[in-house]
Amino acid sequence: MSMKMSLFAAICRQHMQLAWRGGQTVLAVSFLFIAVTLLPFGLGPELKLLRALAPGLLWVVLAIALLATLDRLFQADFEDGALDRLMLLPLPFEAAVLAKLLGHFLALVVPLLVSVPLAGLLLNIEGARVPLVLAAMACGAPALVLSGGIGAALAVSVRRGGLLTVLIAMPFYVPVLIFGAATARVALEGGVGIWPYLGVLAALSGAALLLAPWTIAAALRSALR
Amino acid sequence: MSDVLSDAEIGARHGLSAAAYGDARELRVEGLACTRGAALLFDNLSFTVKAGEALLVGGANGSGKSSLLRQLAGLLPVAAGRIEMAFGAPDQAVHFLGHADGLKNALTVGETLAFEAAMAGCALPAQIIATLGLGARDWQFVGDLSAGQRRRLTLARLIIDPRPLWLLDEPMTALDTQARALVDALAQAHLAQGGMIVAASHEGLAFAQSEIRLGQAMEAGA
Numbered sequence: 298m299s300m301k302m303s304l305f306a307a308i309c310r311q312h313m314q315l316a317w318r319g320g321q322t323v324l325a326v327s328f329l330f331i332a333v334t335l336l337p338f339g340l341g342p343e344l345k346l347l348r349a350l351a352p353g354l355l356w357v358v359l360a361i362a363l364l365a366t367l368d369r370l371f372q373a374d375f376e377d378g379a380l381d382r383l384m385l386l387p388l389p390f391e392a393a394v395l396a397k398l399l400g401h402f403l404a405l406v407v408p409l410l411v412s413v414p415l416a417g418l419l420l421n422i423e424g425a426r427v428p429l430v431l432a433a434m435a436c437g438a439p440a441l442v443l444s445g446g447i448g449a450a451l452a453v454s455v456r457r458g459g460l461l462t463v464l465i466a467m468p469f470y471v472p473v474l475i476f477g478a479a480t481a482r483v484a485l486e487g488g489v490g491i492w493p494y495l496g497v498l499a500a501l502s503g504a505a506l507l508l509a510p511w512t513i514a515a516a517l518r519s520a521l522r
Numbered sequence: 523m524s525d526v527l528s529d530a531e532i533g534a535r536h537g538l539s540a541a542a543y544g545d546a547r548e549l550r551v552e553g554l555a556c557t558r559g560a561a562l563l564f565d566n567l568s569f570t571v572k573a574g575e576a577l578l579v580g581g582a583n584g585s586g587k588s589s590l591l592r593q594l595a596g597l598l599p600v601a602a603g604r605i606e607m608a609f610g611a612p613d614q615a616v617h618f619l620g621h622a623d624g625l626k627n628a629l630t631v632g633e634t635l636a637f638e639a640a641m642a643g644c645a646l647p648a649q650i651i652a653t654l655g656l657g658a659r660d661w662q663f664v665g666d667l668s669a670g671q672r673r674r675l676t677l678a679r680l681i682i683d684p685r686p687l688w689l690l691d692e693p694m695t696a697l698d699t700q701a702r703a704l705v706d707a708l709a710q711a712h713l714a715q716g717g718m719i720v721a722a723s724h725e726g727l728a729f730a731q732s733e734i735r736l737g738q739a740m741e742a743g744a
Contacts, residue, residue: 300643307640311626318628378622381597386641387614521597 304388305396312400321369325362325405326412332358333416344421351420352430352481356474358416359409359434363441364466366405368459370397370449371517380517390518391510398446398509406438422485429484429491436498437477443505444469450516473501547573547686549594549718553603556589563589564736567603571687576709576719578730585737587722591618591689594720609686618689623676627665631658635678642683654678655704669696680708688712690721 316322336354337347374380374397383393413434414427422430448466452458480494549571556563563586571577579587592598594605596612609615625634631651639646647653651660654674658667667675673696680688693705709719709729721727 303640303643307637311629311637314633315626315628374624376622377624377626378620379624379626381595381618381620381622382624382641384597385595385613385616385618387643522599 301388301392304386305392308383308393308396309400309403312397313404315373316366316369316401316404319369321366322404322408325366326408328362328365329358329409329412329416330419332361333419336420348421348485351417351422352485353478354420355413355416355422355430356434356437356477356481359413359438360441360470360474362409363405363438363445364463364470365459366401367445367449367462367466368452370401370446371453371513372449372458375453375517375520380521384518384521391514394446394450394513394517395510398442398513401446402439402442406442410434410438426485426488429488430481433477433480433484433491433495433498436495436502437473437480439502440473440498440505441470443502443509444473446509446513447516450513450520453517454520469505473498476501547609547716547718548606549687549720550606550608551594551603552606554590554593554600554605555602556586556593556598557601558586558589562601565602567734567736569734571718571720573686573716573718574713575732576713576721576727576730578727578733579720579722579736580724580733581736585735587736588620588691590736591620591691591720591722594687595689607687615685616687616689617680617683617685618691619676619680619693620691623672625664625672625675627663629664630660631656631662631664631667631675632660634664634675635660635682638679638682642679644682647681650678650681653681655700670698670701673697674701674704677705677708680712684715686717688717688719688721690719690723692723693721693727694723694725 333354336358340347340350371380374383384390386393410431413431414424417427417430418424445462445466447469448462448464451465452461455461476494476497480491480498483489483491483494551570552568554567555565563584567590569577579590581587589598593600594612595616595618597618607615612618629637635646635650651658654677656671656674658671664672664675688709693709694702697705706728709727712719713729719729721730
């Protein structure tokens, strides 16, 4: 493994360790289950209604669970000087940013996705449809993390900037949610013609992957000045 | 506790030789100015630090000592003037130890040191905890360390990763007599190998040969 690769892996690993020890992973997964458990109480016991709403509800809950983790994405590193450190490494700052985003994805999004089958059960999603719903979420979730990172980076110098982060990230979340919920709906109806939907979600994630590291790195650089 | 080693011992322990940093080392600063917001912190600042030299930057609070170090590390934009580093870019050649230590409370001492080694791309030196005189076990959480122990832990990267220019912001803060001697020994060993140091401090530093004071020129001009 080259030096740059091992640097990248070390940064990613540290971010995962901190997310896990800080309880963020447990909190995010708990939030998902609490929300999914409470929703049927609010919506009433109509199974058909629940099933019709389930895809959209799952996406919204996933998005909110992720939004809640965003303010810790760069804030702690900004305050304790670790970002200075990342800028003085023989690794492009953009790559260091990407390593942290990957760590965030592995530590938070993957556990959330693993919980989706069980959460789907609580919302009356048939077991046979779960893989397609999950595929849609796996295609769209990177876009949520990456674009959320832009919000987190722009608000990084604001103390208690959690709400501001959410406000900045919100517009980026809209297209992902629209296509995500639509994809999940197609998946529930049997999954005929789902590929274009998955393609759009993957394209959104791909575009975010191309743009986010540079945008985030630029925002963090200017915040450090 | 005999955790303070001589310069030669520290150098030998980490396999550094006199040629460790290569040739043509010189930090040259010409006509440097720094602004924070609308305020001009310093202007027309020029100095040269040659291989084996340490420069002490003095001055009152708010005179721009930390900002100067951040400029040298490439973390702050240069308002005017030039910084020349013939020996390499800051991301390869500079250690910056600032007020914010970047340590993570939720990690253990061992994990922190392993991370430092990964950042340097080399194996962790044996006995590093003893060298630092940390007085802590590697399974202890960084959040449980005292201020002085944290400070000692930040020194680890100076030992693990040899870089020619050290930028030290108040290096003696929170350190006891032994730890001060350790910083001094590390600095002397670094200089003996042809390294350079720019340190900001209110107090005198034994390893610094020359000193500049920020803020005086502006006070005189006012």
